Amino acid sequence: MFVRTESLPQTSQQHLTVRVHTPIGSAVALWHGDPREADGRHLIEWTVDEDIHWGQNTRAAPSDEPELRQEGDRVIMSGSLHLTGDATAYLQMGHWSVLFDLVPPVPSGLEGSWVQISVESQSVSLHPYQT
Secondary structure, eight states, X not given: OEXXXXXXXXXXXXXXXXXXXXXXXXXXXXXXXXXXXXXEEEEEEEEEOSOEEBTTTEEEXXXXXXXXXXXXXXXXXXXXEEEOSSSEEEEEETTEEEEEEEESOOOTTOTTOEEEEEEEGGGEEEEEOOO
16 A cells, blocks of 8 residues: 655664555554655555454444544554454555454454454554565
């Protein structure tokens, strides 16, 4: 997915923090690319280091529209959930997806349902790549 990133004032953390702007919203994430290229337009891959815990950080989405937004220190992602059958799932958010691990129990009937996942900003990473 092509996104626009802008570097943010840094604290004493290992990775650079950026605000990522997408067609469905913006949020803060860790930048895992060249720090000199943190401001710009990039083709990126997303990783999230938090698992889906139904009823804790995941619930039914209020609408059937993909969304990305920031709420305090949390990133909110809304999309269509697709189970892969091996304790993993991916969240389809428009034209891009994010892979997650699942923590049981997972309610039946989730396949293809619209969900909202709330994770710590520090668990969301952007990895730029070249085509």
